[in-house]
Amino acid sequence: MLLTTWTKHPAVAEPRYRKAGMTEDEIRRAFHEHKDAVYNFALRLTGSRSVAEDLAQDCFVELLRNPSAYVPQRGSMRVFLIGVTRNLVHRRWRQERPTEAIDDDALIAVPDMISGSISNHVQAAVQSLPPLQREAVLLFEYQGFSLEEIAAVVGTDIGTVKSRLHRARSRLRRILAPLRSHAQKPQ
Amino acid sequence: MDPLNEDELSEVMQQWTPSPVPATLEARIFGTERKQARASWWKRRISYSIRISVPALLVTVLFILVLGVFAFRFSRNLATLARRPDTQIPAGLQTRGQPTVSNSTPNSHPDALRLDDHTLAVSPAAADRNLMNSAQPLKPLVGSSGLQGTVRLEVRIGSDGIVTDAKVIRGNAALAQAAIEAAKQRVYRPTLLNGNPMAVVSQVDVTFTLDVTLISSVMQ
Numbered sequence: 001m002l003l004t005t006w007t008k009h010p011a012v013a014e015p016r017y018r019k020a021g022m023t024e025d026e027i028r029r030a031f032h033e034h035k036d037a038v039y040n041f042a043l044r045l046t047g048s049r050s051v052a053e054d055l056a057q058d059c060f061v062e063l064l065r066n067p068s069a070y071v072p073q074r075g076s077m078r079v080f081l082i083g084v085t086r087n088l089v090h091r092r093w094r095q096e097r098p099t100e101a102i103d104d105d106a107l108i109a110v111p112d113m114i115s116g117s118i119s120n121h122v123q124a125a126v127q128s129l130p131p132l133q134r135e136a137v138l139l140f141e142y143q144g145f146s147l148e149e150i151a152a153v154v155g156t157d158i159g160t161v162k163s164r165l166h167r168a169r170s171r172l173r174r175i176l177a178p179l180r181s182h183a184q185k186p187q
Numbered sequence: 188m189d190p191l192n193e194d195e196l197s198e199v200m201q202q203w204t205p206s207p208v209p210a211t212l213e214a215r216i217f218g219t220e221r222k223q224a225r226a227s228w229w230k231r232r233i234s235y236s237i238r239i240s241v242p243a244l245l246v247t248v249l250f251i252l253v254l255g256v257f258a259f260r261f262s263r264n265l266a267t268l269a270r271r272p273d274t275q276i277p278a279g280l281q282t283r284g285q286p287t288v289s290n291s292t293p294n295s296h297p298d299a300l301r302l303d304d305h306t307l308a309v310s311p312a313a314a315d316r317n318l319m320n321s322a323q324p325l326k327p328l329v330g331s332s333g334l335q336g337t338v339r340l341e342v343r344i345g346s347d348g349i350v351t352d353a354k355v356i357r358g359n360a361a362l363a364q365a366a367i368e369a370a371k372q373r374v375y376r377p378t379l380l381n382g383n384p385m386a387v388v389s390q391v392d393v394t395f396t397l398d399v400t401l402i403s404s405v406m407q
Contacts, residue, residue: 024217028217031213031216035208035212035213036205036208039206039208039209039212040205040206043206044203049206049209053209053211053212053215056208056212056216057212057215057216060216061216064216064217118199118202118203119202119203119204122199122200122202122203123203126200126203137200141197141200141201142200142203142205169193169196170190172191172196172200173190173191173192173193173195173196174190176191176196176199176200177188177189177190177191178188179191179199180188180191180195180199182199182202
Protein backbone atom coordinates (compact mmCIF):
# COMPACT_ATOMS: atom_id res chain seq x y z
CA MET A 1 0.00 0.00 0.00
CA LEU A 2 2.87 2.29 0.75
CA LEU A 3 4.37 1.70 -2.71
CA THR A 4 1.04 2.38 -4.41
CA THR A 5 0.55 5.54 -2.48
CA TRP A 6 4.06 6.59 -3.29
CA THR A 7 3.81 6.13 -7.04
CA LYS A 8 0.45 7.79 -7.30
CA HIS A 9 1.34 10.78 -5.19
CA PRO A 10 0.91 13.96 -7.22
CA ALA A 11 4.39 15.08 -6.34
CA VAL A 12 5.73 12.05 -8.20
CA ALA A 13 3.14 11.50 -10.92
CA GLU A 14 2.51 15.06 -12.07
CA PRO A 15 5.05 17.40 -10.62
CA ARG A 16 4.04 20.36 -12.74
CA TYR A 17 0.61 20.44 -11.26
CA ARG A 18 1.50 20.35 -7.66
CA LYS A 19 -0.07 23.75 -7.29
CA ALA A 20 -2.95 25.30 -9.14
CA GLY A 21 -1.76 27.11 -12.28
CA MET A 22 -1.79 27.05 -16.03
CA THR A 23 -2.17 23.77 -17.83
CA GLU A 24 0.25 22.72 -20.53
CA ASP A 25 -2.32 23.53 -23.20
CA GLU A 26 -2.72 27.02 -21.87
CA ILE A 27 1.02 27.51 -21.82
CA ARG A 28 1.26 26.24 -25.36
CA ARG A 29 -1.39 28.72 -26.44
CA ALA A 30 0.50 31.49 -24.67
CA PHE A 31 3.62 30.40 -26.51
CA HIS A 32 1.95 30.69 -29.91
CA GLU A 33 0.54 34.07 -28.99
CA HIS A 34 3.66 35.68 -27.54
CA LYS A 35 6.60 33.81 -29.03
CA ASP A 36 7.37 36.55 -31.58
CA ALA A 37 7.40 39.25 -28.95
CA VAL A 38 9.55 37.26 -26.55
CA TYR A 39 12.03 36.10 -29.17
CA ASN A 40 12.43 39.49 -30.82
CA PHE A 41 12.79 41.27 -27.51
CA ALA A 42 15.57 38.85 -26.55
CA LEU A 43 17.15 39.21 -29.99
CA ARG A 44 17.06 43.00 -29.97
CA LEU A 45 18.34 43.16 -26.43
CA THR A 46 21.24 40.73 -26.89
CA GLY A 47 21.96 41.02 -30.60
CA SER A 48 22.49 37.25 -30.96
CA ARG A 49 20.06 34.79 -32.56
CA SER A 50 21.37 31.77 -30.70
CA VAL A 51 21.27 33.56 -27.37
CA ALA A 52 17.79 34.86 -28.10
CA GLU A 53 16.56 31.36 -28.89
CA ASP A 54 18.05 30.02 -25.66
CA LEU A 55 16.48 32.79 -23.66
CA ALA A 56 13.07 32.32 -25.24
CA GLN A 57 13.26 28.60 -24.50
CA ASP A 58 14.28 29.26 -20.91
CA CYS A 59 11.41 31.70 -20.49
CA PHE A 60 8.70 29.24 -21.48
CA VAL A 61 10.35 26.28 -19.77
CA GLU A 62 10.36 28.33 -16.60
CA LEU A 63 6.63 28.86 -17.04
CA LEU A 64 6.12 25.14 -17.59
CA ARG A 65 7.98 24.38 -14.40
CA ASN A 66 6.13 26.99 -12.39
CA PRO A 67 2.70 27.32 -13.97
CA SER A 68 1.40 29.17 -10.93
CA ALA A 69 4.08 31.86 -11.27
CA TYR A 70 1.85 33.89 -13.59
CA VAL A 71 -0.89 35.69 -11.69
CA PRO A 72 -3.37 37.36 -14.04
CA GLN A 73 -4.24 40.00 -11.44
CA ARG A 74 -0.71 41.36 -11.57
CA GLY A 75 -0.65 42.06 -15.30
CA SER A 76 -0.92 40.67 -18.76
CA MET A 77 0.80 37.52 -19.95
CA ARG A 78 2.89 39.54 -22.39
CA VAL A 79 4.24 41.75 -19.60
CA PHE A 80 4.95 38.66 -17.48
CA LEU A 81 6.84 36.85 -20.23
CA ILE A 82 8.85 39.89 -21.24
CA GLY A 83 9.74 40.46 -17.59
CA VAL A 84 10.99 36.89 -17.26
CA THR A 85 13.01 37.24 -20.44
CA ARG A 86 14.50 40.50 -19.25
CA ASN A 87 15.56 38.88 -15.97
CA LEU A 88 17.10 35.98 -17.84
CA VAL A 89 19.10 38.39 -19.98
CA HIS A 90 20.40 40.18 -16.93
CA ARG A 91 21.33 36.92 -15.31
CA ARG A 92 23.30 35.97 -18.41
CA TRP A 93 25.04 39.36 -18.44
CA ARG A 94 26.04 38.95 -14.82
CA GLN A 95 27.37 35.47 -15.53
CA GLU A 96 29.38 36.69 -18.55
CA ARG A 97 30.68 39.84 -16.88
CA PRO A 98 30.40 39.30 -13.16
CA THR A 99 32.61 42.24 -12.25
CA GLU A 100 30.89 44.78 -14.52
CA ALA A 101 27.87 46.69 -13.31
CA ILE A 102 25.00 47.04 -15.74
CA ASP A 103 25.25 50.77 -16.25
CA ASP A 104 22.56 52.89 -17.78
CA ASP A 105 24.92 55.45 -19.17
CA ALA A 106 27.96 53.54 -20.35
CA LEU A 107 29.75 54.98 -23.33
CA ILE A 108 29.09 52.93 -26.47
CA ALA A 109 30.75 53.53 -29.83
CA VAL A 110 28.52 55.28 -32.34
CA PRO A 111 27.82 52.90 -35.23
CA ASP A 112 28.88 53.54 -38.78
CA MET A 113 25.84 54.68 -40.77
CA ILE A 114 27.41 54.53 -44.20
CA SER A 115 26.67 51.02 -45.37
CA GLY A 116 24.00 48.43 -44.65
CA SER A 117 20.24 48.38 -44.64
CA ILE A 118 18.09 50.68 -42.58
CA SER A 119 17.17 47.74 -40.35
CA ASN A 120 20.84 47.08 -39.71
CA HIS A 121 21.43 50.75 -38.98
CA VAL A 122 18.62 50.92 -36.51
CA GLN A 123 19.77 47.67 -34.94
CA ALA A 124 23.29 48.97 -34.60
CA ALA A 125 22.05 52.24 -33.16
CA VAL A 126 19.90 50.49 -30.57
CA GLN A 127 22.72 48.09 -29.74
CA SER A 128 24.97 51.06 -29.10
CA LEU A 129 22.73 52.19 -26.25
CA PRO A 130 23.63 51.32 -22.68
CA PRO A 131 21.79 48.14 -21.61
CA LEU A 132 19.25 49.79 -19.34
CA GLN A 133 18.39 52.49 -21.88
CA ARG A 134 18.26 49.87 -24.59
CA GLU A 135 15.69 47.74 -22.79
CA ALA A 136 13.56 50.79 -22.01
CA VAL A 137 13.52 51.79 -25.68
CA LEU A 138 12.74 48.26 -26.84
CA LEU A 139 9.87 47.93 -24.40
CA PHE A 140 8.46 51.32 -25.38
CA GLU A 141 8.98 51.27 -29.13
CA TYR A 142 8.62 47.60 -30.06
CA GLN A 143 6.50 46.08 -27.30
CA GLY A 144 4.22 49.07 -26.96
CA PHE A 145 4.33 48.97 -23.17
CA SER A 146 3.15 51.88 -21.11
CA LEU A 147 5.50 53.63 -18.72
CA GLU A 148 3.86 51.78 -15.81
CA GLU A 149 4.34 48.43 -17.50
CA ILE A 150 7.96 49.24 -18.32
CA ALA A 151 8.55 50.23 -14.70
CA ALA A 152 7.03 46.93 -13.55
CA VAL A 153 9.19 44.91 -15.93
CA VAL A 154 12.50 46.59 -15.13
CA GLY A 155 11.73 46.95 -11.45
CA THR A 156 12.08 50.67 -11.05
CA ASP A 157 9.91 53.76 -10.83
CA ILE A 158 8.26 55.63 -13.66
CA GLY A 159 10.57 58.65 -13.23
CA THR A 160 13.64 56.52 -13.83
CA VAL A 161 11.98 54.95 -16.86
CA LYS A 162 11.19 58.37 -18.28
CA SER A 163 14.75 59.50 -17.73
CA ARG A 164 16.19 56.46 -19.43
CA LEU A 165 13.79 56.77 -22.34
CA HIS A 166 14.54 60.44 -22.76
CA ARG A 167 18.27 59.91 -22.86
CA ALA A 168 17.97 56.92 -25.16
CA ARG A 169 15.72 58.64 -27.63
CA SER A 170 17.90 61.78 -27.61
CA ARG A 171 20.84 59.65 -28.49
CA LEU A 172 18.98 57.75 -31.20
CA ARG A 173 17.65 60.95 -32.75
CA ARG A 174 21.19 62.12 -33.25
CA ILE A 175 22.55 58.74 -34.38
CA LEU A 176 19.74 58.04 -36.83
CA ALA A 177 19.56 61.59 -38.23
CA PRO A 178 21.17 60.45 -41.52
CA LEU A 179 18.16 58.21 -42.08
CA ARG A 180 15.68 61.07 -42.08
CA SER A 181 14.98 60.59 -45.74
CA HIS A 182 13.95 57.01 -45.04
CA ALA A 183 11.31 57.96 -42.52
CA GLN A 184 7.92 56.83 -43.90
CA LYS A 185 5.72 59.64 -44.98
CA PRO A 186 2.32 59.66 -43.21
CA GLN A 187 -0.49 58.85 -45.60
CA MET B 188 22.72 67.53 -39.06
CA ASP B 189 19.59 68.15 -37.04
CA PRO B 190 18.46 65.24 -34.97
CA LEU B 191 15.26 63.46 -35.82
CA ASN B 192 12.10 64.57 -34.14
CA GLU B 193 10.05 62.13 -32.13
CA ASP B 194 7.80 61.09 -34.97
CA GLU B 195 10.66 60.63 -37.41
CA LEU B 196 12.50 58.61 -34.85
CA SER B 197 9.53 56.30 -34.31
CA GLU B 198 9.10 55.85 -38.04
CA VAL B 199 12.75 55.02 -38.58
CA MET B 200 12.82 52.63 -35.64
CA GLN B 201 9.84 50.70 -36.98
CA GLN B 202 11.93 49.85 -39.99
CA TRP B 203 13.91 47.46 -37.85
CA THR B 204 11.75 44.50 -38.80
CA PRO B 205 11.25 41.63 -36.45
CA SER B 206 12.92 38.32 -37.15
CA PRO B 207 10.95 35.10 -37.53
CA VAL B 208 10.97 32.75 -34.60
CA PRO B 209 13.08 29.64 -35.23
CA ALA B 210 10.93 26.65 -36.10
CA THR B 211 12.72 24.47 -33.58
CA LEU B 212 11.86 26.67 -30.65
CA GLU B 213 8.54 24.99 -29.86
CA ALA B 214 10.07 21.52 -29.94
CA ARG B 215 12.93 22.70 -27.81
CA ILE B 216 10.55 24.05 -25.20
CA PHE B 217 7.95 21.33 -24.94
CA GLY B 218 10.21 18.47 -25.94
CA THR B 219 12.92 19.52 -23.52
CA GLU B 220 10.48 19.94 -20.71
CA ARG B 221 9.20 16.41 -21.18
CA LYS B 222 12.72 15.04 -21.27
CA GLN B 223 13.63 16.98 -18.20
CA ALA B 224 10.43 15.85 -16.51
CA ARG B 225 11.28 12.23 -17.26
CA ALA B 226 14.86 12.68 -16.23
CA SER B 227 13.95 14.28 -12.97
CA TRP B 228 11.07 11.93 -12.27
CA TRP B 229 13.45 9.50 -10.60
CA LYS B 230 14.91 12.37 -8.65
CA ARG B 231 11.44 13.30 -7.44
CA ARG B 232 10.70 9.65 -6.58
CA ILE B 233 13.84 9.38 -4.58
CA SER B 234 13.37 12.71 -2.83
CA TYR B 235 9.75 11.80 -2.05
CA SER B 236 10.89 8.43 -0.76
CA ILE B 237 13.40 10.06 1.43
CA ARG B 238 10.79 12.42 2.78
CA ILE B 239 8.05 9.90 3.43
CA SER B 240 9.02 6.25 3.08
CA VAL B 241 12.35 6.21 4.82
CA PRO B 242 11.06 7.64 8.09
CA ALA B 243 8.14 5.21 7.97
CA LEU B 244 10.54 2.36 7.30
CA LEU B 245 12.76 3.42 10.17
CA VAL B 246 9.81 3.52 12.55
CA THR B 247 8.71 0.07 11.40
CA VAL B 248 12.20 -1.37 11.83
CA LEU B 249 12.49 0.16 15.29
CA PHE B 250 9.12 -1.27 16.24
CA ILE B 251 10.13 -4.74 15.07
CA LEU B 252 13.42 -4.48 16.96
CA VAL B 253 11.68 -3.52 20.17
CA LEU B 254 9.18 -6.35 19.74
CA GLY B 255 12.03 -8.75 19.07
CA VAL B 256 13.87 -7.70 22.22
CA PHE B 257 10.79 -8.16 24.35
CA ALA B 258 10.01 -11.50 22.76
CA PHE B 259 13.57 -12.70 23.30
CA ARG B 260 13.56 -11.72 26.97
CA PHE B 261 10.15 -13.25 27.49
CA SER B 262 11.22 -16.51 25.90
CA ARG B 263 14.36 -16.59 28.05
CA ASN B 264 12.29 -16.15 31.18
CA LEU B 265 9.97 -18.95 30.10
CA ALA B 266 12.91 -21.26 29.43
CA THR B 267 14.41 -20.45 32.79
CA LEU B 268 11.15 -21.20 34.57
CA ALA B 269 10.70 -24.46 32.71
CA ARG B 270 14.21 -25.61 33.62
CA ARG B 271 13.99 -24.86 37.35
CA PRO B 272 12.72 -27.90 39.28
CA ASP B 273 12.75 -26.31 42.69
CA THR B 274 10.18 -23.73 43.43
CA GLN B 275 9.14 -22.47 46.78
CA ILE B 276 6.75 -24.66 48.63
CA PRO B 277 3.46 -22.95 48.08
CA ALA B 278 1.17 -22.17 50.93
CA GLY B 279 -2.47 -23.08 51.49
CA LEU B 280 -4.44 -26.22 51.00
CA GLN B 281 -7.65 -27.03 49.27
CA THR B 282 -8.48 -30.27 51.12
CA ARG B 283 -8.49 -31.18 54.78
CA GLY B 284 -7.58 -34.46 56.46
CA GLN B 285 -6.82 -36.23 53.23
CA PRO B 286 -3.52 -37.59 52.07
CA THR B 287 -2.08 -35.11 49.75
CA VAL B 288 -1.18 -35.78 46.16
CA SER B 289 -3.17 -39.01 45.94
CA ASN B 290 -4.15 -39.21 42.34
CA SER B 291 -2.24 -36.46 40.65
CA THR B 292 1.33 -35.68 39.81
CA PRO B 293 3.01 -33.82 42.60
CA ASN B 294 4.32 -31.05 40.49
CA SER B 295 0.83 -30.15 39.41
CA HIS B 296 -0.40 -30.01 43.04
CA PRO B 297 -0.26 -26.52 44.42
CA ASP B 298 1.23 -27.66 47.73
CA ALA B 299 3.65 -30.37 46.71
CA LEU B 300 6.77 -30.75 44.67
CA ARG B 301 8.48 -33.97 43.71
CA LEU B 302 12.13 -34.01 44.75
CA ASP B 303 12.92 -37.52 43.57
CA ASP B 304 11.18 -40.83 42.92
CA HIS B 305 10.45 -41.40 46.60
CA THR B 306 10.36 -37.97 48.17
CA LEU B 307 7.97 -35.07 48.03
CA ALA B 308 8.38 -31.57 49.36
CA VAL B 309 5.08 -30.37 50.77
CA SER B 310 3.99 -27.18 52.35
CA PRO B 311 3.94 -27.06 56.13
CA ALA B 312 0.22 -26.58 56.14
CA ALA B 313 -0.26 -29.61 53.90
CA ALA B 314 1.98 -31.72 56.14
CA ASP B 315 0.16 -30.44 59.20
CA ARG B 316 -3.12 -31.76 57.93
CA ASN B 317 -1.65 -35.25 57.90
CA LEU B 318 -0.48 -34.91 61.49
CA MET B 319 -1.99 -37.68 63.56
CA ASN B 320 -0.99 -36.82 67.07
CA SER B 321 -1.76 -33.12 67.02
CA ALA B 322 -4.90 -33.59 69.01
CA GLN B 323 -3.02 -35.33 71.77
CA PRO B 324 -1.33 -33.15 74.28
CA LEU B 325 2.29 -33.18 73.68
CA LYS B 326 4.92 -33.50 76.26
CA PRO B 327 5.29 -29.97 77.49
CA LEU B 328 8.57 -28.42 76.91
CA VAL B 329 9.89 -25.76 79.09
CA GLY B 330 12.85 -23.75 78.16
CA SER B 331 15.39 -24.90 80.69
CA SER B 332 16.95 -21.52 80.88
CA GLY B 333 13.65 -19.70 80.75
CA LEU B 334 14.23 -18.77 77.11
CA GLN B 335 11.38 -18.08 74.73
CA GLY B 336 11.32 -18.14 71.00
CA THR B 337 10.59 -20.07 67.84
CA VAL B 338 12.92 -22.49 66.17
CA ARG B 339 12.26 -23.38 62.54
CA LEU B 340 13.20 -26.90 61.51
CA GLU B 341 13.35 -28.80 58.25
CA VAL B 342 11.94 -32.22 58.98
CA ARG B 343 12.10 -35.39 56.94
CA ILE B 344 9.08 -37.64 57.35
CA GLY B 345 9.46 -41.26 56.29
CA SER B 346 6.98 -43.08 54.15
CA ASP B 347 5.53 -44.55 57.35
CA GLY B 348 4.79 -41.08 58.75
CA ILE B 349 7.56 -41.07 61.36
CA VAL B 350 9.91 -38.09 61.53
CA THR B 351 13.31 -39.46 60.71
CA ASP B 352 15.37 -36.32 60.67
CA ALA B 353 15.16 -32.73 61.78
CA LYS B 354 17.58 -29.90 61.04
CA VAL B 355 17.54 -26.38 62.38
CA ILE B 356 16.98 -23.70 59.74
CA ARG B 357 16.95 -20.74 62.07
CA GLY B 358 16.32 -19.90 65.71
CA ASN B 359 17.98 -19.77 69.06
CA ALA B 360 20.81 -22.30 69.18
CA ALA B 361 20.14 -22.92 72.86
CA LEU B 362 16.66 -24.17 72.01
CA ALA B 363 17.69 -26.18 68.96
CA GLN B 364 18.07 -29.59 70.60
CA ALA B 365 14.81 -29.25 72.46
CA ALA B 366 13.07 -28.25 69.27
CA ILE B 367 14.48 -31.26 67.40
CA GLU B 368 13.28 -33.65 70.12
CA ALA B 369 9.84 -32.06 70.02
CA ALA B 370 9.58 -32.37 66.26
CA LYS B 371 10.58 -36.03 66.36
CA GLN B 372 7.57 -36.71 68.54
CA ARG B 373 5.25 -35.96 65.66
CA VAL B 374 3.53 -38.75 63.78
CA TYR B 375 1.92 -38.22 60.36
CA ARG B 376 -0.33 -40.18 58.11
CA PRO B 377 1.62 -41.52 55.16
CA THR B 378 1.53 -39.35 52.08
CA LEU B 379 0.49 -41.30 49.02
CA LEU B 380 1.33 -40.55 45.40
CA ASN B 381 -0.74 -42.66 43.02
CA GLY B 382 -1.21 -45.11 45.85
CA ASN B 383 2.47 -45.29 46.74
CA PRO B 384 3.66 -43.97 50.14
CA MET B 385 6.24 -41.24 49.76
CA ALA B 386 8.75 -39.65 52.08
CA VAL B 387 8.07 -36.01 52.73
CA VAL B 388 10.24 -33.00 53.42
CA SER B 389 8.61 -30.05 55.12
CA GLN B 390 9.18 -27.30 57.67
CA VAL B 391 8.02 -27.03 61.26
CA ASP B 392 8.11 -24.19 63.75
CA VAL B 393 8.66 -25.06 67.40
CA THR B 394 7.73 -22.26 69.74
CA PHE B 395 8.87 -22.09 73.31
CA THR B 396 7.06 -20.10 75.95
CA LEU B 397 7.53 -19.94 79.66
CA ASP B 398 4.49 -22.12 80.48
CA VAL B 399 3.31 -23.98 77.41
CA THR B 400 5.06 -25.17 74.35
CA LEU B 401 3.23 -25.08 71.12
CA ILE B 402 4.29 -26.90 68.04
CA SER B 403 2.81 -25.36 64.98
CA SER B 404 3.46 -25.30 61.37
CA VAL B 405 4.78 -22.36 59.58
CA MET B 406 1.87 -20.22 58.69
CA GLN B 407 2.14 -18.31 55.62
